[in-house]
Amino acid sequence: MSDLQELTNKLLEFRNARDWEQFHDSKNLATAISIEAAELNELFLWKNLEQSEEVDRDKIKDEIADILAYTLLLAERHGFNVKEIVLEKIAKNNEKYPVEKAKGNSKKYTEL
Template sequence: MSDIQELIDLLVEFRDERDWGQFHDSKNLALALSIEAAELNELFLWKKDAESENVDRERLKEELADVFAYALMLAEKNGLSVSEIVKNKILKNAEKYPVEKSRSSSAKYNKD
């Protein structure tokens, strides 16, 4: 069993023990993910670049865990393999941003 599947199993067990599955439709999971991502962003809001590298690490861990947990639950709800969809996205991005055109550049590259 992969580490990702182990996490999903733990999350599902946690959810099911509390009978929260009834609230975990795709819409609510996506909204919860967005709210947790906003809480993650809030850690960096109004900070200068140097300050943003020194945010409260405990809060950073908490917010990242929330974002990741909701992303995993949304994937699970929709029968998606996280490993598969992330690998596919990496391959897609490799085509969209070839090394020879995008190395050391943060500029948006549009394939024409």
């Protein structure tokens, strides 16, 4: 079993023991991902670059874990293999952002 599948199974076990599947429709899971990402951003809000590197790592870990947990649950709901879809996305981005055009700049692919 892959690490990602093992994590997903742990999340499902936790959720199902609490009968929370009823709340985990796609809209709620997508909203939860967005809220957890906002909580991550809040850790850095109003800090300069130097202060941003000094944010409590435990708090960063918590928010990363929350984002990933809801992401895995949303992927599971749709039967997606997370490894496959990330690899597919990397392949798409390789086409959008060829190294010879994208290396060293942050322009969007439409402006390359």
